[in-house]
Amino acid sequence: MTMSSNEPAHAPLRELLPAPGATDVDLASVYAYPVGLDRPWVRANMVASADGGAVGPSGRSRDLSSVPDRRIMGVLRGLSDVVLVGAATARAEGYGPVRSRRAWAHLREGRPDTPRVAVVSRSLDLPEALLTEAPQDARTLVFTTSHAPPERIARVREHAEVVVVEGRSVGPEHVVNGLAERGLYRVLTEGGPHLLAEYVAAGLLDELCLTVSPHLLGSGAPRIVAGGSGAPGAPEHASVQNTPVRLARLLEADGHLFARYLR
Numbered sequence: 120m121t122m123s124s125n126e127p128a129h130a131p132l133r134e135l136l137p138a139p140g141a142t143d144v145d146l147a148s149v150y151a152y153p154v155g156l157d158r159p160w161v162r163a164n165m166v167a168s169a170d171g172g173a174v175g176p177s178g179r180s181r182d183l184s185s186v187p188d189r190r191i192m193g194v195l196r197g198l199s200d201v202v203l204v205g206a207a208t209a210r211a212e213g214y215g216p217v218r219s220r221r222a223w224a225h226l227r228e229g230r231p232d233t234p235r236v237a238v239v240s241r242s243l244d245l246p247e248a249l250l251t252e253a254p255q256d257a258r259t260l261v262f263t264t265s266h267a268p269p270e271r272i273a274r275v276r277e278h279a280e281v282v283v284v285e286g287r288s289v290g291p292e293h294v295v296n297g298l299a300e301r302g303l304y305r306v307l308t309e310g311g312p313h314l315l316a317e318y319v320a321a322g323l324l325d326e327l328c329l330t331v332s333p334h335l336l337g338s339g340a341p342r343i344v345a346g347g348s349g350a351p352g353a354p355e356h357a358s359v360q361n362t363p364v365r366l367a368r369l370l371e372a373d374g375h376l377f378a379r380y381l382r
């Protein structure tokens with residue numbers, strides 16, 4: 120997902136749950152992280168079409184977004200210590216460091232002006248701005264594997280903090296431990312679908328903020344979780360999980376629904 124700084128006036132967000140009707144919704148309190156965290160709390164923010172698609176014809180999620188969606192995204196970023204993404208999302212959506220915003224300056228008291236961006240990548244093919252434009256107190260954090268090309272690791276290290284995990288994969292537990300070691304407890308992952316699937320499979324997703332956007336994308340669009348189809352030859356349902364989540368909040372604006380699910 121991407122954000123633009125000059126947004127037009129927005130439709131008011133209306134609360135449907137738990138108290139129907141409220142229109143003066145204080146997003147920072149609706150989406151506050153639990154207090155007194157003693158471990159990273161992993162929240163995902165994703166957008167899907169009414170028929171479950173996560174990527175529009177442009178190859179990005181912005182086809183599904185809206186002014187209120189971007190407003191919520193901004194607040195979620197402002198509340199977080201770190202924005203975690205898969206490298207394919209960083210490339211597709213042209214990620215740079217999170218820009219500070221006056222609107223959520225009060226949410227950053229005692230913390231750097233912006234959350235850090237943490238990116239997971241085997242290839243280390245990352246947008247240049249993500250590496251070179253991050254402020255010193257919010258340097259980009261890159262999780263990669265010992266199989267990444269050494270010259271790329273050295274190049275990325277010139278600008279970003281790099282965590283090299285032994286082996287071929289950066290497991291969600293490596294990332295969560297790495298964030299915990301740095302005191303980055305309020306985690307906001309913005310996907311993409313492949314990265315998110317790993318956190319769901321590992322039981323490490325605490326919360327899903329899901330925007331349901333009034334569009335139909337058809338069968339060609341991936342879901343908000345993708346990949347990980349189980350063992351070769353296994354029936355398709357073999358890797359299907361069933362983790363119950365609780366609908367804690369539901370907001371609406373302009374026909375877009377904003378659900379907050381807690382595990």
Ligand SMILES: NC(=O)c1ccc[n+]([C@@H]2O[C@H](COP(=O)([O-])OP(=O)(O)OC[C@H]3O[C@@H](n4cnc5c(N)ncnc54)[C@H](OP(=O)(O)O)[C@@H]3O)[C@@H](O)[C@H]2O)c1
Binds near residue numbers: 179289
């Ligand atoms: N609807 C939404 O809310 C939403 C949100 C985000 C993104 N999107 C869309 O989703 C698409 C991109 O998502 P995606 O699912 O294809 O990719 P992704 O999850 O964003 O990133 C996958 C990449 O992350 C790295 N990675 C993931 N797991 C890894 C592991 N265990 N170890 C090491 N590296 C790992 C690899 O990077 P390398 O390739 O660098 O090795 C991998 O190719 C874009 O079209 C984007 O617009 C939609």
